[in-house]
Structures are given as C-alpha cells and as structure tokens.
Amino acid sequence: MSRNIRAIAAKSCFDVVDQGMSLSDVLPKAQALLDNALDKALLQEICFGVMRYLPQLEAVCNQLMSKPLIKQLRPLQFLLYVGIYQLKFMRIPDHAAISETVDAARELKGQSLTKLINGVLRNVQRQPAVFDFDNAPLAVQFNHPGWFITELQLAYPQQWQQILEANQQKAPLWLRVNINKINPTDYAAALTRTGIEYSRPVADLPAAIKLTQAQDVTTLPGYAEGWFSVQDGAAQYAASLLQVSDGQRILDACCAPGGKTCNILELAPQAEVTALDKEPKRLLRVHENLARLGLTAKVIAADASAPDSWWQGQLFDRILLDVPCSASGVIRRHPDIRWLRKKADIAALAELQQRILQQCWVLLAPGGILLYATCSVLPQENSAQITQFLQQNNDATLDLLPQQSPEQPHGWQLLPGEQDMDGFFYARLLKAAN
Numbered sequence: 001m002s003r004n005i006r007a008i009a010a011k012s013c014f015d016v017v018d019q020g021m022s023l024s025d026v027l028p029k030a031q032a033l034l035d036n037a038l039d040k041a042l043l044q045e046i047c048f049g050v051m052r053y054l055p056q057l058e059a060v061c062n063q064l065m066s067k068p069l070i071k072q073l074r075p076l077q078f079l080l081y082v083g084i085y086q087l088k089f090m091r092i093p094d095h096a097a098i099s100e101t102v103d104a105a106r107e108l109k110g111q112s113l114t115k116l117i118n119g120v121l122r123n124v125q126r127q128p129a130v131f132d133f134d135n136a137p138l139a140v141q142f143n144h145p146g147w148f149i150t151e152l153q154l155a156y157p158q159q160w161q162q163i164l165e166a167n168q169q170k171a172p173l174w175l176r177v178n179i180n181k182i183n184p185t186d187y188a189a190a191l192t193r194t195g196i197e198y199s200r201p202v203a204d205l206p207a208a209i210k211l212t213q214a215q216d217v218t219t220l221p222g223y224a225e226g227w228f229s230v231q232d233g234a235a236q237y238a239a240s241l242l243q244v245s246d247g248q249r250i251l252d253a254c255c256a257p258g259g260k261t262c263n264i265l266e267l268a269p270q271a272e273v274t275a276l277d278k279e280p281k282r283l284l285r286v287h288e289n290l291a292r293l294g295l296t297a298k299v300i301a302a303d304a305s306a307p308d309s310w311w312q313g314q315l316f317d318r319i320l321l322d323v324p325c326s327a328s329g330v331i332r333r334h335p336d337i338r339w340l341r342k343k344a345d346i347a348a349l350a351e352l353q354q355r356i357l358q359q360c361w362v363l364l365a366p367g368g369i370l371l372y373a374t375c376s377v378l379p380q381e382n383s384a385q386i387t388q389f390l391q392q393n394n395d396a397t398l399d400l401l402p403q404q405s406p407e408q409p410h411g412w413q414l415l416p417g418e419q420d421m422d423g424f425f426y427a428r429l430l431k432a433a434n
C-alpha cells in the first residue's frame, strides 16, 4: 500500500463515505502505514476536514467537472476533495498541495487523470467564487445531511444553526484527574511545570482540566501511573449525577470503553461495580483502563436488554445507562458520524434504548437511582424516552438536576459547544421506596 499521505487520505475517506466504515476503525490502520507523528497528524487533519466539508467539496467539483468520477475511479474523486480541502482550508502552499495531490493520483492508479486533477485544482485556485454557497441548499451551506438539519430545526428552532456550527469546530482535549492517585490542583501544577497550558473552567467538575492545545496524551505527566483519563467535560458529569458512594452495588450497563465506570470507581473505590457491555472486543479497553488507573470492577460481556441471561438476582442501588445512541452530540469529535448515521437508524436505536431502560429498571432496588445518558441531541433518544418511560412506570419519578432548565422538564440537554463540551443528555430517575 502507498505511503503517500494524500493517497491514503483519499482511500480512507472513500472507505468511510462509500463503504460505510467508521473513521475510528479506518484511521488507525491508515496511520500505521506512516512512520512519523507529523504525517499521521496531517493524515488525520485531512480526513477530518473532508468529512466536515464533504457537501461543499462535492459542490465545487460539480461546478468544475462535467461529471463525477464513478466506479473504480471513486477513490480519485475523493482525492479531488483532499486536494480542494488543502487549497481552501489548510496552510499548505498551493503549489505543494497541487503537486502532492497529482502525485497521489499516480499512486491510486489514476495516471490518465493527472491532467484533469491538476486542472480542477488550478481552477479552484483561480476562481474563489466556486466556494460561494450563500444560495445553496442548507445541506451544502451547513455541511450536514438534510434530514439531520430538519430534525434539528424541529427540535431547536432557535439554536439549530449554532449546533451545526459547533459541529464544525475542532474538539478540545479534556482530562479527568484520577482523584484516587493525585489531587487535581497538584496535577495542574505538574502540567504547569511541564509547560503545558490548560484551564479548569467548570466549577461543578473539580477534576476536569481542559488543555489549550491538543497533545499526545501518553507524553503528559502521569499517563503510565494512571493520574488522569481523557474524557470530555460533558461525560464527566455522569458519575457525580449518579450520586455514588462506597458500599453501593452499582451497575454500569453499557460500559465500554469504561470512561464512566472508572469515574464511578474514582469517586467510590469501595463500591461493588458491575460493568457490562454487549461487545466483548470493546471490553478489552475496559480492562486496560481499569488496570492503568488501579481500579477493580466485575466485567461481564452480556446484553443489558436481556438480564435473564446474566443477572444473578441481587438488586442494584445505582444504575448507569449510557445507552447506544446516534452519537449526534459528538459530531465535532467524530465528523464522519453525520455520513454514517441514517434517518432510519434513529427509530431502531430509540426502540433498543427503551428496551434497555425498561429491562434494567427491574434490577434497581427500591429507593435506588438510575441515570439515563446519551451523547445525542435528538429528542427521540432523550426527552421522548423519559416521557414514555414515566407514563409506563408508576414507581419512577424524574429527579430534576440542578443544571436542568425549565424549558427542559424531561432531562438535561447539553448542546455541542456549550461550555466547550460535547452534546449530552442526562435524566435521573428515582425508584419509589417500598
């Protein structure tokens, strides 16, 4: 396989958009083809950029070519997007961007297309008006699928544009200090000594640190020692909202890769935590994270929506349901999600979420707390789930969270970019005491 960064980027984007593969799967394998960290970072930046601006890159090609490249030439169509993205959005000198992209065409067996590719890129250079999208359809103006924009307009008539714009931003790197190992103030001092800039912007998340610039986390102080984890600020609310303490029996029913399981154990090291996930492969990450942070949980590969197959009859005091969802709140971190997720997926996910919620509710002790969480901004996965659940379960009441606003009576919806965090939803349900 080629070691040409642009060729690898074009093939990776083709794999995601045309073959339906996730960039989280494709990118690490593609990066493994490259030797140095700068090249790997450049590859990521190009792939993320093409995902973020795909409709506009397509629209530019449509203006400058009589028809798109199809069938076995599709990777070369993506190479055009790679070239145009560099010219428009990166600080690479135009001549280098163009010549590298044309070289990449040869690597992708597009020898006969080098003239065409060179011509399209030179026209982009000469005609900035090809990027004028003021009168284009919303999907092109905002670089998201039309169905998703419509959903957001319905749910957030005042904020839909703000959400779409936040999805185009690069996500910051948030850390959660492992308070079992080091005090957050001491950890912050260790960062200062290493010359790393950061802020501690959220008063109700004392262990949260936001780095000013992206870093290779393995080089930060205390990585091997388990002094911190990487976790967005929004996700860091889960463990404290669940009100965990030592001695409780706690179920984390959709736990992998274990970010919130570990946070629960940091706050309550003597809790008896069961960490469940349906995907055995993803549980390997849970084991790794527990080991690095020096924490212990009972880890089980099983289906949360079918407790008969794994539950041993003892009720839980606390249950976290961080259910599988559209991930529509984390598009800024995973810009390919908008192309992989389809409208029909939402109803299927909502059905699974309701099933997991109903089945796990039975496992909660009277007087116990269940926290329902998603990284979605769609009401079908969030407030509508809670409304339906409350209608069907008389022993459940919704406990209003301090962060919840009166306009959101069925849970706390964080929108992407608020406090520089991911989009997230939390609803805390209390079970009546006997």
Ligand SMILES: C[S@@+](CC[C@H](N)C(=O)[O-])C[C@H]1O[C@@H](n2cnc3c(N)ncnc32)[C@H](O)[C@@H]1O
Residues within 6 Å of the ligand: 235, 253, 254, 255, 256, 257, 258, 259, 260, 261, 276, 277, 278, 279, 282, 302, 303, 304, 305, 322, 323, 324, 325, 356
């Ligand atoms: C949003 S992720 C969980 C993230 C995790 N809580 C964390 O903080 O690191 C959802 C997880 O649910 C798992 N999952 C999907 N369907 C499931 C089911 N029926 N039972 C248990 N886990 C399931 C997926 O494998 C995925 O790991």
